[in-house]
Amino acid sequence: MPIPMRHHRFLRLLVPALIVCSLYAACKKSDFENLEFADHAAEFAFPLFTTTLTLEDLLAGVLNDSLSNDTLLINDDGTMTLFYTGDVAQKPATDIFKFFQGGAFPLSDTVSMSPIQAPDGVIIYKAVLKGGNIAVSIFNTFNDTITGVLHIPQMAKDGVPFAFPFVALPNENFVSPAIPVDGYILTSTDNILQFRYEAYKPSGERVKFLIGGFFPGIYVGFNQLEFSYLEGYWGYSYYPLTRDTIDIDINQTNLDGNVKIKNPRIIMRISNSWGFPTRGVIKYLSFIRQNGEELKLETTAFVNDSIVDFNYPTFPNEIGQTKYTDVYLDETNSNIAEIFNAQPTQFIYEVNGISNALLDPTIIGFMTDSSIIKLSMRVELDLEGSAQNFGAEQTLDLNFGDYSSIDSFDIENVEFKLVTENGTPISTSLQIFFEDEAGNTIDSLFAGAPRFIMQSAPVNAEGVATGSTRTETLIPMSVEQFDRVRLAKRAVLQTAFTTADGGSIPVKLLATNQVTVKMGLKVKTRS
Amino acid sequence: MKYRILPAILMVTALKLEAQQEMMLNSLPDLWHSTTVNPAYFPKDKHFVIGLPGYSLDAAHTGSLTYNDIFIKDGDRTLLNFSKAIGALDPQNEVFFEQRIETVSLGLALGKWRLQAGHANRFSGVLNYPKSLPELIWNGNAPYIGQVVDVALQAKLFNWNEWSAGLSREFGRLTIGARLKYLSGTSALKTDDDHHLATIYTNPDIYQLEMETDYGFHSSAIVSAFDTSGLGFDLQLAKVKGKPFSSNSGIAFDLGLQLRVTDKLSLSASLLDWGGTIKWKENANYFRSQGKYNYEGVSFPGGDILNSGDSLDFESKLDTLNDIFNFKKTPEEFSTRLPERAYLSGSFALTEKWTLSVGYFYMKKADRQATSAVSASVRWQPVRWLSLGGMYSLNERSAANLGFHLALKPGPVQVYFASDNLLNAFSIKSSPAVNLRAGVAVLL
Numbered sequence: 001m002p003i004p005m006r007h008h009r010f011l012r013l014l015v016p017a018l019i020v021c022s023l024y025a026a027c028k029k030s031d032f033e034n035l036e037f038a039d040h041a042a043e044f045a046f047p048l049f050t051t052t053l054t055l056e057d058l059l060a061g062v063l064n065d066s067l068s069n070d071t072l073l074i075n076d077d078g079t080m081t082l083f084y085t086g087d088v089a090q091k092p093a094t095d096i097f098k099f100f101q102g103g104a105f106p107l108s109d110t111v112s113m114s115p116i117q118a119p120d121g122v123i124i125y126k127a128v129l130k131g132g133n134i135a136v137s138i139f140n141t142f143n144d145t146i147t148g149v150l151h152i153p154q155m156a157k158d159g160v161p162f163a164f165p166f167v168a169l170p171n172e173n174f175v176s177p178a179i180p181v182d183g184y185i186l187t188s189t190d191n192i193l194q195f196r197y198e199a200y201k202p203s204g205e206r207v208k209f210l211i212g213g214f215f216p217g218i219y220v221g222f223n224q225l226e227f228s229y230l231e232g233y234w235g236y237s238y239y240p241l242t243r244d245t246i247d248i249d250i251n252q253t254n255l256d257g258n259v260k261i262k263n264p265r266i267i268m269r270i271s272n273s274w275g276f277p278t279r280g281v282i283k284y285l286s287f288i289r290q291n292g293e294e295l296k297l298e299t300t301a302f303v304n305d306s307i308v309d310f311n312y313p314t315f316p317n318e319i320g321q322t323k324y325t326d327v328y329l330d331e332t333n334s335n336i337a338e339i340f341n342a343q344p345t346q347f348i349y350e351v352n353g354i355s356n357a358l359l360d361p362t363i364i365g366f367m368t369d370s371s372i373i374k375l376s377m378r379v380e381l382d383l384e385g386s387a388q389n390f391g392a393e394q395t396l397d398l399n400f401g402d403y404s405s406i407d408s409f410d411i412e413n414v415e416f417k418l419v420t421e422n423g424t425p426i427s428t429s430l431q432i433f434f435e436d437e438a439g440n441t442i443d444s445l446f447a448g449a450p451r452f453i454m455q456s457a458p459v460n461a462e463g464v465a466t467g468s469t470r471t472e473t474l475i476p477m478s479v480e481q482f483d484r485v486r487l488a489k490r491a492v493l494q495t496a497f498t499t500a501d502g503g504s505i506p507v508k509l510l511a512t513n514q515v516t517v518k519m520g521l522k523v524k525t526r527s
Numbered sequence: 528m529k530y531r532i533l534p535a536i537l538m539v540t541a542l543k544l545e546a547q548q549e550m551m552l553n554s555l556p557d558l559w560h561s562t563t564v565n566p567a568y569f570p571k572d573k574h575f576v577i578g579l580p581g582y583s584l585d586a587a588h589t590g591s592l593t594y595n596d597i598f599i600k601d602g603d604r605t606l607l608n609f610s611k612a613i614g615a616l617d618p619q620n621e622v623f624f625e626q627r628i629e630t631v632s633l634g635l636a637l638g639k640w641r642l643q644a645g646h647a648n649r650f651s652g653v654l655n656y657p658k659s660l661p662e663l664i665w666n667g668n669a670p671y672i673g674q675v676v677d678v679a680l681q682a683k684l685f686n687w688n689e690w691s692a693g694l695s696r697e698f699g700r701l702t703i704g705a706r707l708k709y710l711s712g713t714s715a716l717k718t719d720d721d722h723h724l725a726t727i728y729t730n731p732d733i734y735q736l737e738m739e740t741d742y743g744f745h746s747s748a749i750v751s752a753f754d755t756s757g758l759g760f761d762l763q764l765a766k767v768k769g770k771p772f773s774s775n776s777g778i779a780f781d782l783g784l785q786l787r788v789t790d791k792l793s794l795s796a797s798l799l800d801w802g803g804t805i806k807w808k809e810n811a812n813y814f815r816s817q818g819k820y821n822y823e824g825v826s827f828p829g830g831d832i833l834n835s836g837d838s839l840d841f842e843s844k845l846d847t848l849n850d851i852f853n854f855k856k857t858p859e860e861f862s863t864r865l866p867e868r869a870y871l872s873g874s875f876a877l878t879e880k881w882t883l884s885v886g887y888f889y890m891k892k893a894d895r896q897a898t899s900a901v902s903a904s905v906r907w908q909p910v911r912w913l914s915l916g917g918m919y920s921l922n923e924r925s926a927a928n929l930g931f932h933l934a935l936k937p938g939p940v941q942v943y944f945a946s947d948n949l950l951n952a953f954s955i956k957s958s959p960a961v962n963l964r965a966g967v968a969v970l971l
Contacts, residue, residue, distance in 0.1 A: 038599060038608035043669035045734035047824030419733050520733030520824070522669050 041412070041527035048416075048519040055383075055424060056080070056511040078510040084246050084347070084379040091353070093274050093371040096239050097122060100225035104137070105195065106216035110208055112195045114220075116188060121235025121355075125364070127186040132225035133178040138209055139217040140168035146207060148199030150220070155193070157184045168199075181225065191232075195220055227369060231315065234276040234355045234365045241280065242375050243350035248287075261385035262506045264340040265330035266297070266347070271374040272310045273322045276365025278373065279357040282306040287344035295344055299334035301327050309357070310373065315364045340381075349377050384463065388503035389429070389496040396493065398434075400486045412526045414482045416475040420454040421516040423468040425500040425507035428454035434488035441492075443484045445475065454515065456500040456507075463500070463507035548585055550902040551918050551930045551945040552964050553870045554884040556785065556795065558934060558943050559634065559968035562643060563627070564870055565783035565797035566693045566704030569634060569641040570941075573970045578632030578645060581966025585947075586624045587924055587959070590617050594956035609665035616658040624652040625866070629966065632691075639697040643706070646771075647691070648713075651866060652684040653892070663727065668736070672729045679725035679742060683893075684749075685715035685863045687805055688771055693781065700787040705780065712747065712775025712805040715863055719743035720894060722815065736822040743815040745861040747775060747807040775811075779803025779865055791876040796869070803865030813859035820853075864893035882906040888922075898923050902947070904930065912936040920947055924960065941968045 056074065073081045097119045105114040116124050140146050145167060152162040162184060168174040186193065197218060199207050209217030272278060282302055287295040302308050311323035331337035353373070356363065420428075431450035434443045445451075453473045457465035477485070499507045552561050556568040560581045570576060596612040598605050632645025657677040668676070688711040695704030722743035729736060783797035872886035884904045891897040904918035918930030931949035935942045944965045951958030 036604060036606055037665075038601075038606035038610075040608070040610060040665065042665065042667035044667040045669040045672055045729055047730075047733045047735045047822065049825040049827055050733070050823055051827040417733055518733040518824075520735075522734070524669075525667070 039527055041525060043522055043524045045520060045522045048521050050516065050518045052514055052516040054512060054514040055509050074511045078512055079508050080383045080511050082381040082383060084248055084381075085376060091241055091373045091375075093367040093373075094369065096237075096353075097234075097367065099124065099127070099227060099230065100132070100222060102222050102224065104219045104221040107195050107197065107209075107218045107220060108216040110197055110199075110206075113192050114195060116186070116191045116193050118191055118232075119237065121237050122232060123191045123235075124186070124188055124230055124232040126188075126229070126231040127227045128229040129181050129184045129186065130226050130228040130369070131182050133180050133223050135178055135221045135223065136164055136166060136174075136176040137219045137221065138166060138168045138174040139211055140170060140172055140174060140209070141211060141217060142201065142207060143170045144201040144203075145169055146199050146201060146209075148197055150218075151196040151198075152220075153194055153196065154187050155181070155184045156187075178223065229319075229366065229368050231364065231366045233361065233363070236357060236359050237355045239353050239355075241351045241353045241373065243284070244348070244377065246347040246377065246379060248345050248347060248379065260387070260506065261337075261340050261381050261383075263331060263382055263384070264336050265328060265380050266334075266336060267378045267380060268308075268327040268329070268349075269374075269376050269378070270308075270310045270325040270327075271322050271372075271376075272312050272325065273320070273368070273371045274310075274355075274365075274373055275313050275315055275319060275367055275371065277312060277356050277358065277360070277363065278310045279354040280308045280310055280375075281352045281354060282308070282349070283352055284348060284350035286348055287339050287342075288346040288348060289342055290345045295339045295342060297329065297334060297336060297339060299329045299336075301329050301333045315366050319366055320368065347377070347379060351375055383509035384506055386499045386503045386506050387426075388498050390498070393495070394493045396491045398488050398491050400488075406486070408479050408483055410525045411479045411482070412524045413479055414477050414524070415522040416477065417520040417522070418453055418473040418475060419516075419518040419520075420471045420473075421468050421518075422454050422471065423457050423465055424509065424513040424515055425456050425459045425463060425465045426454075426509075427452065427456040427498045427500070429496045429498075430454075431494045433492040433494070434485050435490040435492060436487070437489050439490070442488060443481055445485075450494060450496060454517075456498075457513075459500045459505075459507055463505060464510065465500075465507070465513055548888050548890070548900050548920075548922065548947055548962065549583060549945075549964055550870075550872075550886045550888050550900060550920055551904065551916070551932050551947050552583075553795075553797075553872055553886055553888075554874065554902070554904045554906065554916070554918065555914070555932060555934065555943070555945065556793075558966075559632070559941055559970060560629065560943070560964070560966040562632075562634070562693075562704075563629070563647075564799065564868075565785065565795055566643070566706040566781045567695050567702045567783035567785040567795065567797070568704070569636060569643075569695060569702075570970050573634070574636045575971045576632075576634035577969045578629060578634070579967040579969065580631075581627075581629035581964070581968075583627045583964040584625070585962045586622070586626075587961075588623075589619075589621045591615050591959045592620075593959050598956075609661050613658065613662055613665060616661070618658050620656055620658060622652070622654040622656075624650065624654075626650040632968075641695040641704070643691075643693040643695075645691050647689045648686070649689055650684075650686045652682070653895070654684070655681040668727065668729045669734075672734065673731045674728070676727045676729075677725070678727055679723045681718045681720070681723050682744070683717050683863065685717070685805065686713045687711060687775070688713060689779075690771075691781075695783075702785045704783045704785075706782075708779040708781065708800070708803070710777040710779055710803060710805050710865070711770075711772045712777070712807055712809075712863075713770065713773065714748040715746065715775070715805070715807050715861075716749045717745045717861060717863055719745070719813075719815075722817070725816075733824070735824070738820045738822075740816040740818060740820070742817070743813060745807070745811065745813050745859065747809060747811045747861075774809045775805055775807045777803060777805035777862075777865075792873070793875075794873045796871050799868040799870075800865040801867055803867070804862050805865070806860060806862045808860050811858065811860045813857045813861070814854045815857070816854045818853065866890050866892040880908050882908075884918075886920075902930070906932075914943075917949075918947065928962075930962075936970075939969050939971055941970055942966075 073083060075081060100117050118124050136150055147167050150164040150166065155162040164176065164179060166174060166176060199209065201207055211217045270280065285297045287297060289295060308325065308327055311325045313319065313321040313323050329336055429450040430453045432445035433441050436442050451473065453471060455469045455471045457469050458467050460466050549564055553564045555561050557570050559570055559576050559578050562568045592612055592615045596615055597607060597609065599608050627647055627649050629645060629647040632643065635642045659676045660678045660680060663671065663676050663678060689708050691706050691708040693704060693706030695702055722741045724739065724741040726739050727736065780801045781797065781799045782801065785793065785795040787793045869889040870886060872884060874882055874884040876882045886902040888900040889897060900920055900922035902918050902920035904916055906914060906916040908914045912935060914934040916932040920928040920930060922928065928948045929950065930947040932943065932945035946964065947962040948960060951961045955961045
């Protein structure tokens with residue numbers, strides 16, 4: 001059937017129109033301009049951080065943060081011993097026993113005796129001088145020139161007794177130059193030094209220097225005499241030695257913890273090079289709890305609860321040597337274990353000294369210019385024990401970097417995954433409080449109480465970790481909470497540690513024990 | 528910038544084709560543009576032809592995915608929505624895309640000789656991608672924790688200008704034609720078949736990302752650089768300039784013959800794009816990523832936390848993601864081969880108005896298996912200026928292709944529309960494949 005003419009025109013228009021339309025639909029570029037994803041829910045997962053910490057690192061870090069005198073000793077078997085030491089108290093003998101203080105000795109006769117300057121109860125038998133000088137002063141009231149020699153027979157150098165010749169002009173004062181005495185040796189049996197002089201007029205007449213016929217006209221002055229060695233008898237003398245405080249920082253916490261440290265001990269070491277008997281008297285020996293409560297350390301390690309006689313080098317064969325005296329206070333001879341269960345935070349001690357407390361007159365003693373008594377007090381803790389909810393708190397500065405500026409509009413929720421791989425025999429509960437710049441708490445990681453996040457590693461009969469235990473904790477968080485947390489500037493970590501089996505058995509902490517803490521994040525976007 | 532390459536890929540994904548199959552056009556030798564499938568074709572009794580713009584598109588996607596499965600309109604915006612598309616994907620998917628835009632062509636008959644020349648812009652692309660890639664983009668990596676996700680995309684995409692000049696001659700009932708084509712490459716992206724591994728594994732531990740790549744691709748004037756200076760991963764795309772000539776060049780040949788066995792029976796054969804290879808030299812680079820990359824988040828040495836000012840600082844650690852893929856760029860020339868195509872056909876004029884035709888199509892792409900198709904068609908020309916036709920064809924994708932053509936010849940103008948698959952020709956956005964051809968010419 002022929003197609004009418006009007007249809008011809010229609011067809012002529014229709015086909016190009018169809019072509020253009022179909023091509024337009026296929027190729028319209030604007031379809032792909034500003035192309036965006038349609039709203040949909042997606043979930044992305046990525047890791048946040050990993051950290052591995054050995055117990056050696058952990059304890060070293062804690063110690064470095066606090067006290068300078070703490071030492072962590074890694075024993076051969078990997079166990080660790082923590083030392084808290086106080087300042088070493090040093091007492092040179094010269095601080096307590098002072099000799100030859102100096103001064104002028106008037107010679108009232110041609111032979112005069114003068115006592116050697118020495119502490120009470122000390123008799124000097126021999127003194128080796130290493131410095132200082134003496135001087136002679138003469139008031140010549142005669143009208144003649146007087147010549148003479150001053151002798152100190154007990155003071156000799158290289159076997160030659162001291163002798164000082166002088167010439168004093170008539171009616172003038174004579175002052176000798178300073179006469180060095182280093183190298184001279186003084187000897188005495190009774191702390192008495194003899195001075196003798198011989199003075200003559202030109203006529204050969206022997207004279208005696210007297211002023212007004214009564215006052216001594218000749219003086220011997222000692223100035224800054226120093227000795228390198230003293231020998232003699234030391235009698236009874238009482239004097240203070242030291243007082244010090246040691247901080248026990250592993251217990252610096254606000255939280256309670258039923259901590260039982262196995263075999264805590266204190267070692268008191270006296271290093272003594274004083275050459276005469278010295279007795280230590282313990283005046284004060286107590287621990288202090290955080291609340292200020294005093295815990296008196298009671299021990300049988302001292303004689304009569306307070307006395308310890310220091311070993312000392314003996315005359316004549318041990319001159320220059322140092323002798324040591326160690327006093328061990330442990331759970332066998334003291335209440336220290338009980339004290340440590342109460343988590344003391346300070347140890348305070350005070351020690352005095354007594355020389356020749358037994359007043360033995362037969363003992364010949366000595367001291368040198370370097371004789372010293374050192375007293376060190378050390379608290380030793382083998383890191384072996386048990387704990388139940390032993391608390392520690394640490395504040396970390398936080399910077400979430402790019403996470404803090406993420407646009408969370410499209411986020412529906414997040415879920416943190418905390419993984420611990422624990423090779424220590426300690427379980428841990430954790431709570432983190434997030435703080436803003438001003439220190440205000442803006443949120444916490446968990447609602448309410450701390451959550452258990454780390455199960456202890458399995459332990460053997462000796463309490464040593466034998467493997468690693470993995471613990472996973474999922475921490476869901478609303479986007480509102482996430483927004484608050486990622487703006488935090490500080491995190492206050494409150495941790496509570498419990499040793500294996502609920503803290504019922506002692507465990508050993510080895511230096512090589514380590515824990516790995518890892519965290520990942522899932523972010524779910526809104527649909 | 529991140530998504531700029533995505534529309535192109537997804538457009539290819541949405542439009543579906545098989546091979547540049549133009550069997551319907553091959554059955555219409557009197558249409559001027561049919562000379563593109565056989566250089567021996569020339570409209571009967573015409574002396575001078577001006578070929579105006581013509582367009583052909585042949586695209587397919589494995590499975591049943593359509594444009595509308597991916598793109599949704601929201602006012603003036605087009606939104607990507609994979610939620611339906613993912614369900615329609617196979618574990619491995621392929622997109623085929625062949626486009627030809629003929630800008631202008633000329634034909635001149637001089638006695639038994641016919642001369643022809645023309646220009647076309649062509650695009651050829653094959654894209655293979657695993658279902659897991661859009662799944663990962665759409666759902667995030669969390670649903671695939673503990674799974675190795677393949678994200679390697681394989682592509683061979685190239686675009687070129689084709690300048691052609693041809694000659695045919697009648698030898699009695701036989702016409703033989705040949706055409707020389709100068710190929711001028713515009714842009715290309717070709718993944719390296721020997722290095723196409725890219726996987727992402729999200730570790731169930733704390734979601735550490737473990738990426739492994741042994742992935743390489745050649746690019747000319749598409750990808751210029753990977754910017755890893757900022758946070759993330761940014762592809763820098765070169766501006767594809769539609770220069771008519773470039774230093775990316777090649778030569779291809781078309782050969783064809785047409786034999787009018789009788790007044791009613793006609794046979795024809797053609798070989799197209801024979802030997803066509805483009806050597807890419809301009810902005811030609813090889814990008815290679817190789818290695819295993821683990822992103823484990825920030826690593827704080829335990830001692831540092833305790834000793835270095837008691838601080839947890841996440842700053843500056845995240846940018847380690849920048850260098851995960853670490854593509855190394857090496858200037859390197861490469862080549863791409865044009866798909867070689869062949870047609871065999873025969874037609875028989877039942878009456879003056881009815882013609883029956885059968886055809887065979889063969890195509891071979893470099894490094895790929897050959898594909899083929901057969902067809903049977905009928906053509907009705909009720910009047911001199913109108914031609915309508917239908918065709919059934921069978922190819923490796925489908926046994927249910929019903930083709931269609933409409934040609935109008937009002938005066939000297941020739942306008943046509945043809946498709947090997949009528950059902951999708953007018954519903955590109957809702958069909959898993961499309962095949963269409965249209966063009967205009969003036970014949971004198």
